[in-house]
Amino acid sequence: MSAKGVIIIGSSRSKGNTYTIVSQLQQQTGFDVIDLKAYKINHFDYDLKNEDDFNALFKKITATYEIFVFATPIYWYTMSGVLKVFFDRISDFLFEEKEIGRRLRGKKMGVVSCGSDQEIKEGFIMPFTESANYLGMQYLGDIHTWIENKKITQEVAQRITEFANRLMEK
Secondary structure, three states, rough: OOOOOEEEEEOOOOHHHHHHHHHHHHHHHHOEEEEHHHOOOOOOOOOOOOOOOOHHHHHHHHHOOOOOEEEEEEEOOOHHHHHHHHHOOHHHHHHHHHHHHHOOOEEEEEEEEEEOOOOOOOOOOOHHHHHHHHHHHHHEEEEEEOOOOOOOHHHHHHHHHHHHHHHHHO
8 A cells, every 4th residue: 555645736726727737646646635725824934923724734744644745836937935935834843843843754755847838947846855855855756747728738647647656656
């Protein structure tokens, strides 16, 4: 049996192109999907005085899942602001409640990007790979996807299937 995984979608549109891609990946992996837009997550605060949904969400997902797939549209050549704020907030658990932050050690990370171009710019993946390294996570790789005429192309469908298979390997 494979490890339990979650796809965390960070988009400004809950049912946009990235969601279309995530739905296909979810069908093939059976992973749960969490839409960050459905949560109130404030920007990082050095005083750690945020009163929002992040801490409870982070505690739940780190206790529940072994594989984390971050799915993001490409906005201005990088991950979405919604997802960047999520990554920034992981710092909450590097300063306080460190045992919660340490739950990520040994877990696995993958990335799905969705953009209007068929290629991503050099450097896009670096924040993910370096975050995985810093947090002690195993980086499983990434795929870049796009939608044409509101549909998943055969090439993108193949990428999704190959990525799903990689995620499901032990």
